Amino acid sequence: MKPAPQSLFSVENPTALVANETSQAQIQAAQEIIPGMRLVERLIGSEIALLRASGVPVGEDEYRGLYLSETDVDRLLAVNRGSTEIETAMGATRTELFEYCQMAGGRLGQLVKMAGLQPFETACLLLCLAPELDLRFERLFAYLQDDVTKTRPRVELAQRLFVPVEQRLTAQRIFSADYAILRHHLLTLQGEPGRSYTPLLAQLLTPDQTILAYLLGEDSLDPRLTPYAEFVQYGAYPGRPPLPEVLATQARALSELQLSSLPVPAILVCGTDSLARRTLAEMLSQEWQLAMLVVDFQPLAAALGAELALALIGRQAALRQATIYLDRIDETTSPELLFTPQKFCGPSCAPLTIISVNKPFAWSGLSLELPEPGFQVRRAAWRTFLKKEADSFASTNLDGLSGKFRLTTAQIESAVQSARSRALVRNPGQHIPAWKTCTLLLAKNLPLS
Numbered sequence: 001m002k003p004a005p006q007s008l009f010s011v012e013n014p015t016a017l018v019a020n021e022t023s024q025a026q027i028q029a030a031q032e033i034i035p036g037m038r039l040v041e042r043l044i045g046s047e048i049a050l051l052r053a054s055g056v057p058v059g060e061d062e063y064r065g066l067y068l069s070e071t072d073v074d075r076l077l078a079v080n081r082g083s084t085e086i087e088t089a090m091g092a093t094r095t096e097l098f099e100y101c102q103m104a105g106g107r108l109g110q111l112v113k114m115a116g117l118q119p120f121e122t123a124c125l126l127l128c129l130a131p132e133l134d135l136r137f138e139r140l141f142a143y144l145q146d147d148v149t150k151t152r153p154r155v156e157l158a159q160r161l162f163v164p165v166e167q168r169l170t171a172q173r174i175f176s177a178d179y180a181i182l183r184h185h186l187l188t189l190q191g192e193p194g195r196s197y198t199p200l201l202a203q204l205l206t207p208d209q210t211i212l213a214y215l216l217g218e219d220s221l222d223p224r225l226t227p228y229a230e231f232v233q234y235g236a237y238p239g240r241p242p243l244p245e246v247l248a249t250q251a252r253a254l255s256e257l258q259l260s261s262l263p264v265p266a267i268l269v270c271g272t273d274s275l276a277r278r279t280l281a282e283m284l285s286q287e288w289q290l291a292m293l294v295v296d297f298q299p300l301a302a303a304l305g306a307e308l309a310l311a312l313i314g315r316q317a318a319l320r321q322a323t324i325y326l327d328r329i330d331e332t333t334s335p336e337l338l339f340t341p342q343k344f345c346g347p348s349c350a351p352l353t354i355i356s357v358n359k360p361f362a363w364s365g366l367s368l369e370l371p372e373p374g375f376q377v378r379r380a381a382w383r384t385f386l387k388k389e390a391d392s393f394a395s396t397n398l399d400g401l402s403g404k405f406r407l408t409t410a411q412i413e414s415a416v417q418s419a420r421s422r423a424l425v426r427n428p429g430q431h432i433p434a435w436k437t438c439t440l441l442l443a444k445n446l447p448l449s
Contacts, residue, residue, distance in 0.1 A: 026217030032106035033126070033215060037133065039097040040126050043161045044140055046090045051144070053083040094162060097123055107215055107319075111186075114318045114348050121174050121181040123162045127153050128187065128207035129215060155189070156201035175200060184315055184348065185308070186211050214319060222312050228300035229313070231322070232282075234291040240279040241381035241409045244371050251280055251368070255287030259351055264365040266344035266353040271370025274327070274356070275410035280368065281325045281354040290351060291322040298328040306338055317350035324353040341365040373409055378402040381409040385416040 098119035104112055112122055130137040131152065138151035145157055155175060163171040174181060181187050190206045191198035210222040221231055242248065259265055267284075269277045278294070285292045293316060300309045317324045329335050335357070341364055344353045360367065373381070379402035407415065 023217060025219070029107050029215060029217030032104070033108055033129070036097065036100050036104065036108070036126050037130065039093055039100060040123065040130060040161075042093050043090060043097070044130075044137075044144065046086055046093065047144055047161055048140070050083060050086045050090070053086060091164065094164075097162070101126075107217070110319060111211070111215065114315065115180040115184045115186065116347065117180050117186075118174060120158075120162055120171055121179070121186075124153075124158050124174075124181065124205060125186060125207065125211070125215070127158055127161070128205055129212060132212055132216070150204075153205050154201065155203050155205060158205060159201070172200060175203075180348075183311075185311055210316075219320060222316055224304060225295070225300065225312055225316065228297075228303070229293060229295045231320070232292045232294060234285070234289055237282040237286055237292075239384065240275070240282065241384045241412075242377060243276060243279055243283070244373060244377050247276075247280065247368065247370055248283075251283055252287075254366075254368075255284055259288055262366065264341040264345055265349070265351060266341055266355065266365050268355045268357065268360065268363045268365060268367040269370065270357045270360040270367065272358055273370055273373060273408035273410055274358075275413060276370050276373065276408065277356040278325065278327070279409075280370070281323065281356070284354070285323040285352070288323075288352060291320060292325055293317045293320075293322045293350075294325045294327065296328055297326045298331040301332060306332065310338075310343070314349055317353075318348055321351055324350045325356060326353065327356045329355055329357045330359060336362040339363070372406075375402055377409065378405075378407065378412065381412040382416075385413050 101112065101117075101119040101122035103109075104122070108122070111117070111125075115121075117125075131141070141153055141157065142148050142151050144160075145154060155172075159168045159171060173179060175189060177183060182189070186208055188206045188208070189200070190204040192202060210220070213220060221229060243251065269280055271277055282292065293313065295313055297309065300313075303309075304312070313324055313326075316322075326339075329339065332338060339355055339361075344350070344365075355363075360369070379398060382398055382401050405415075
């Protein structure tokens with residue numbers, strides 16, 4: 001029997017498994033997954049040894065997998081696989097691996113908890129992660145699958161490595177849509193190119209690249225979300241005009257509660273002032289020490305489909321412990337069917353979801369309604385958005401803007417931005433105070449954007 005190959009994960013320095021320019025998060029992530037990867041590697045080595053003991057010349061013929069000899073046919077029909085000693089050792093390694101999967105900490109543990117993964121599902125993720133850390137695994141997969149073109153693991157290989165023969169039929173259930181690894185889009189099954197039907201065992205396990213990046217210490221947004229979403233770190237919320245006092249009092253009282261004490265960690269916020277709705281979401285997130293994933297939901301749902309959009313949003317926020325802020329829900333078809341309180345409960349959901357709408361819909365969870373901004377709120381909004389220019393003119397001018405024009409804070413922000421832009425275009429070399437330009441634009445009933 002040939003000696004087992006040297007461990008591909010034998011390096012003591014975990015930075016060797018990640019990019020040259022590593023962050024502390026990447027180093028820590030590598031340290032957390034190395035024990036599991038070594039167990040996966042040990043099973044791969046044992047399976048190679050088992051095939052050799054069975055008389056399979058793995059890796060000795062570069063054309064293997066492209067033809068079948070009579071010896072191959074005899075081997076396929078054989079019942080006895082080979083060494084009982086090797087199979088016993090594999091059983092012990094499987095047990096050790098599954099215990100690791102159940103007790104994993106760090107990012108892998110967070111993913112297991114979020115998705116409710118079974119050990120076999122977690123092991124499949126680690127198997128898919130192996131080539132991301134060392135490309136030599138692609139050749140090992142080709143050897144094990146008896147096909148030089150199969151450099152990524154198939155369902156059959158995952159079962160062969162991780163599941164005893166007598167349990168494999170039952171274990172196949174994790175590859176149905178009802179189970180976590182597919183339901184949360186952590187893996188997808190890929191059929192054989194050019195074939196109308198590919199048996200389950202022959203389908204490739206294709207990992208989600210955002211999940212792999214997360215396990216390796218990266219926190220980038222899923223590329224499918226990037227055009228429609230932004231991530232705001234906790235503590236990085238911009239200064240906003242104050243909320244109406246009645247609403248601010250409600251929000252302060254609500255934020256004094258523990259999130260776990262809320263009947264459902266989702267709040268419907270309705271009102272005509274879109275900026276005030278977001279301000280409220282930022283205030284609550286700040287009080288509960290959460291980052292925030294801001295999502296322009298309607299175009300995202302149009303691009304991906306509402307259910308997939310919610311699944312990707314939910315797992316991203318759950319893994320990063322962030323508030324989900326869903327905007328532009330009014331344009332979604334039948335929001336009362338899509339957004340039910342039950343969809344925002346459980347470990348696979350964000351710690352808090354805020355659904356932002358102009359007009360309320362049927363919702364049985366917590367809800368907050370924004371009143372129209374009064375004079376003091378409008379005055380504070382003008383001062384906030386005019387910034388330093390607000391100090392350059394008399395308070396009567398500020399009072400005039402606030403009293404004459406009954407705008408929302410979002411409209412006030414738009415008015416100031418529009419005024420600055422138009423003043424620059426009309427008089428490039430002359431400074432005109434923004435407040436004065438705003439007054440002229442509004443008085444002439446010109447559009448604000």
